[in-house]
Amino acid sequence: MPRVLAVVNQKGGVGKTTTAVNLSAALAQAGQRVLLVDLDPQGNATMGSGIDKRTTTRTVYHALLGLSELASIRQRAEKGGYDLVPANRDLAGAEVELVELEARETRLKAALERVAMDYDFILIDCPPSLSLLTVNGLAAAQRVLIPMQCEYYALEGLSDLVATVKRVRANLNPQLEIAGLLRTMYDPRNTLSQQVSRELETHFGDKVYRTVVPRNVRLAEAPSYGVPAVLWDAGSKGAQAYVALADEVLEHP
Ligand SMILES: Nc1ncnc2c1ncn2[C@@H]1O[C@H](COP(=O)(O)OP(=O)(O)O)[C@@H](O)[C@H]1O
Numbered sequence: 001m002p003r004v005l006a007v008v009n010q011k012g013g014v015g016k017t018t019t020a021v022n023l024s025a026a027l028a029q030a031g032q033r034v035l036l037v038d039l040d041p042q043g044n045a046t047m048g049s050g051i052d053k054r055t056t057t058r059t060v061y062h063a064l065l066g067l068s069e070l071a072s073i074r075q076r077a078e079k080g081g082y083d084l085v086p087a088n089r090d091l092a093g094a095e096v097e098l099v100e101l102e103a104r105e106t107r108l109k110a111a112l113e114r115v116a117m118d119y120d121f122i123l124i125d126c127p128p129s130l131s132l133l134t135v136n137g138l139a140a141a142q143r144v145l146i147p148m149q150c151e152y153y154a155l156e157g158l159s160d161l162v163a164t165v166k167r168v169r170a171n172l173n174p175q176l177e178i179a180g181l182l183r184t185m186y187d188p189r190n191t192l193s194q195q196v197s198r199e200l201e202t203h204f205g206d207k208v209y210r211t212v213v214p215r216n217v218r219l220a221e222a223p224s225y226g227v228p229a230v231l232w233d234a235g236s237k238g239a240q241a242y243v244a245l246a247d248e249v250l251e252h253p
């Protein structure tokens, strides 16, 4: 069975999508069979994987609502070397429609089970909220990867996230564990960054990934070409960080 990792943080702009896309590409480069699920109506992971969300008619929304099988929704992200379940703004309405349905929290899990044997890793790029969509991501996952920026407010909201993980573990998914905290957009010249980074290590110990993702312009520009930075500029510091992260994930899957 595949390892299923949900990339979660209810804050926007902390590097969830960048992590989901580049970790998927790096794992694929390492020979793993990878499925990336875009679970955010913004569809950034879809566009960043080179698939046009505007012309995609069947998305994760259709899988959640039971309108299509994932096997017929997934597409090949050619450049990245992984499969993608796309998302677009259709998904924004799913929240409301899901509430009416049976097993509304485990619909993604059920849909993924039917394609699970095709993959070694399934990554889920969650939206910036602790909504029913994110709960679907957490219910389907074994492990949670939490990207965070090393800034003053980094820890704010972490307790809400941890509480949500505990609630999902108690009610829906007893095996759910936090895989690790990932420091993103790190600026080594910024003393506050350094301080927050050290605090994270002190408080969370080996739950903090050794790999630190630096602030790197290649990571920010790659999405506009629809190519993961890991391939767009393999020599860049940002790409190298995500290759190192993939090694860590493979070490402790
Ligand atoms: N390490 C990084 N260095 C520079 N820019 C980054 C880095 N990580 C992410 N970005 C940029 O920051 C913005 C937010 O990142 P994103 O991955 O979309 O966050 P989220 O999915 O958490 O909202 C995007 O424009 C992205 O390209």
Ligand SMILES: [Mg+2]
Pocket: 016, 017, 018, 040, 044, 126
């Ligand atoms: Mg995102």
